Amino acid sequence: MEAPAIRIHDLVKDFRIGLRGWKLRAVDDVSLDIHDNEVFGLLGPNGCGKSTTMKVVLGLLEPTSGGCEIYGVPSHQVKSRLNVGFLPEAPYFYRYLTGRELLKFYAKVCSVEPGKIKQRIKDVLDMVGLTEAADRRVGTYSKGMLQRIGIAQAIVHDPKLIILDEPTAGVDPIGSAAIADLIRELKKQGKTIMLCSHLLAQVEGVCDRVAIMDRGKVVLEGEVDDLLSKHDQQSLLVNNFPEAARAEVEAVLARHGSKLVGVDTPRISLDDLFLKHTGKGGKS
Numbered sequence: 001m002e003a004p005a006i007r008i009h010d011l012v013k014d015f016r017i018g019l020r021g022w023k024l025r026a027v028d029d030v031s032l033d034i035h036d037n038e039v040f041g042l043l044g045p046n047g048c049g050k051s052t053t054m055k056v057v058l059g060l061l062e063p064t065s066g067g068c069e070i071y072g073v074p075s076h077q078v079k080s081r082l083n084v085g086f087l088p089e090a091p092y093f094y095r096y097l098t099g100r101e102l103l104k105f106y107a108k109v110c111s112v113e114p115g116k117i118k119q120r121i122k123d124v125l126d127m128v129g130l131t132e133a134a135d136r137r138v139g140t141y142s143k144g145m146l147q148r149i150g151i152a153q154a155i156v157h158d159p160k161l162i163i164l165d166e167p168t169a170g171v172d173p174i175g176s177a178a179i180a181d182l183i184r185e186l187k188k189q190g191k192t193i194m195l196c197s198h199l200l201a202q203v204e205g206v207c208d209r210v211a212i213m214d215r216g217k218v219v220l221e222g223e224v225d226d227l228l229s230k231h232d233q234q235s236l237l238v239n240n241f242p243e244a245a246r247a248e249v250e251a252v253l254a255r256h257g258s259k260l261v262g263v264d265t266p267r268i269s270l271d272d273l274f275l276k277h278t279g280k281g282g283k284s
């Protein structure tokens with residue numbers, strides 16, 4: 001059987017804090033498999049251990065015990081990361097380079113074939129919607145544009161696995177929707193994406209599976225559709241439901257052993273309302 005894209009097994013990570021050798025357990029016995037070509041969300045409140053878990057997966061931190069593998073290769077081996085792209089939580093980019101120059105730098109660092117760099121940068125700029133801003137200095141980019149150039153540097157070498165730490169942090173709903181579209185497109189291209197976030201509404205529409213962490217532990221894991229569906233309830237959508245029909249509907253349902261639980265008006269999300277009134281095609 002093929003190895004999962006990421007395997008995290010029995011992972012514990014302690015940080016030494018203070019002078020008396022006190023330890024803080026940031027990750028507490030976490031085991032997770034992330035499958036090939038899925039979008040997996042690691043969710044949870046601030047400080048629950050998401051970024052620490054990602055850093056151990058990427059070999060940037062040593063585990064206290066347990067471990068991680070990427071496509072079967074232990075994370076502490078450099079070769080595990082050859083096919084991985086990473087957007088850190090607070091990426092720092094040299095502000096005097098243009099977006100295009102920045103991507104050229106990362107393409108060279110990631111050993112993209114010299115003859116292919118120009119076209120690859122063109123394609124990636126197009127994918128993240130930064131073609132028009134490609135020759136502007138990164139220092140002039142908005143927060144949304146910085147996140148998108150960050151994603152561009154993570155995918156410039158066409159990696160199989162893309163790890164995104166808070167991809168929509170500080171980005172407005174238009175920018176977040178564009179990033180969500182981009183993640184869906186990357187999945188269509190066959191990529192595996194692991195992202196971590198505490199902005200739940202923004203990742204709901206893109207993740208196939210999620211795990212929720214709290215105080216270092218995974219407290220819930222599963223397919224998003226499964227976790228969010230109320231399997232014992234169904235809803236009917238009716239235009240202009242007449243109050244007078246309620247008693248008849250209740251009687252029919254009662255004959256079938258069912259019960260009308262409530263009649264309410266569906267609402268759209270505030271995000272959708274914002275997008276409708278500000279235009280989804282914006283370049284924030």
Ligand SMILES: Nc1ncnc2c1ncn2[C@@H]1O[C@H](COP(=O)(O)OP(=O)(O)OP(=O)(O)O)[C@@H](O)[C@H]1O
Nearest residue numbers: 015017024026045046047048049050051052053198
């Ligand atoms: N280098 C470090 N030294 C000491 N403690 C650390 C270190 N890095 C993280 N921690 C602590 O470990 C815990 C988990 O931190 P982590 O950054 O993994 O959380 P997170 O879920 O990513 O939070 P956020 O959503 O705020 O980014 C926190 O209590 C944090 O203070």
